[in-house]
Amino acid sequence: MNVKAARTLKAVIPTASMADIAFLLIIFFMLTMTFEVDKTRVTLPETIVRMEVPKKAAYISVNEAGQIKVSSGDELSVPVATTDDVLSFAAGVVASNPGKEFVIKADGEVPYGTIDGIIDSLKRARVEVIYLLSSAETQEGA
Amino acid sequence: MRIERETNVSDEIPTASMADIAFLLIIYFMITTTFAATQGLDFQLPKEQDDTPLVEKEESVLIEIAASGQLIVDGRPMELGDVLEYLKPKLERDALKPVIIRPDPDSAYRHMVDVFDELRQSEDKIGILVRNISIPTQREIEAFWY
Numbered sequence: 001m002n003v004k005a006a007r008t009l010k011a012v013i014p015t016a017s018m019a020d021i022a023f024l025l026i027i028f029f030m031l032t033m034t035f036e037v038d039k040t041r042v043t044l045p046e047t048i049v050r051m052e053v054p055k056k057a058a059y060i061s062v063n064e065a066g067q068i069k070v071s072s073g074d075e076l077s078v079p080v081a082t083t084d085d086v087l088s089f090a091a092g093v094v095a096s097n098p099g100k101e102f103v104i105k106a107d108g109e110v111p112y113g114t115i116d117g118i119i120d121s122l123k124r125a126r127v128e129v130i131y132l133l134s135s136a137e138t139q140e141g142a
Numbered sequence: 143m144r145i146e147r148e149t150n151v152s153d154e155i156p157t158a159s160m161a162d163i164a165f166l167l168i169i170y171f172m173i174t175t176t177f178a179a180t181q182g183l184d185f186q187l188p189k190e191q192d193d194t195p196l197v198e199k200e201e202s203v204l205i206e207i208a209a210s211g212q213l214i215v216d217g218r219p220m221e222l223g224d225v226l227e228y229l230k231p232k233l234e235r236d237a238l239k240p241v242i243i244r245p246d247p248d249s250a251y252r253h254m255v256d257v258f259d260e261l262r263q264s265e266d267k268i269g270i271l272v273r274n275i276s277i278p279t280q281r282e283i284e285a286f287w288y
Binding site (some may be wrong): 018110129 | 230
């Protein structure tokens, strides 16, 4: 009698497409990645109305301690001493790009006097539009 | 003569480690990715012109924010939720009624944002848009307030 050898089945999970999936994910992350020009950690005030801030906008950040940092939107933010420095910075940015938008990224607990000085400097530098960066407010009962 | 068999040399590029490299890159991007806040309230600053009309205090609605965050609207203490209802009849008479926000320098910045946010929701809440919101700076108050 002719006895056939039993066929051995290999228990292998097909992984050929795993690299394709992984590279798709990499491409997604690379395309969606944006470099934050300002890494100041602040607790933003919450608002219901929120507009998208233009990319490459200039940033002025104020942390809880009142320290001010500025960035033209192209390079990392640098600290400045007073709101007068904000005026000279903003005037320089507006001189090279008159329609430049400015973003104020300030901690909600900062005394308004500091923000007032910054807004005044931006007005004097003839900035046209500013954005007050905020986080999404959770509606009551939601 | 005994002829030896040729050894089989694979002509495939070894790709076994490619998935490892790819997943390492994914982990790198996932760790370094930060979700930046990219939304906020837009605020149009007035253009400095010589013919900028001066607003009479009596013609406008003045919202003062005390250091404690308490709102005083036209001299009367008011809750934030009541401000738009107070403004509604005034805006019905004059859609361009100026609304001035004047925060105390010692009040927290978030109180000013709360008021500004509330005014920006006027169209949804009372059906009339507050078109004329101004937030004068301390320098402007000292120069023009009377």
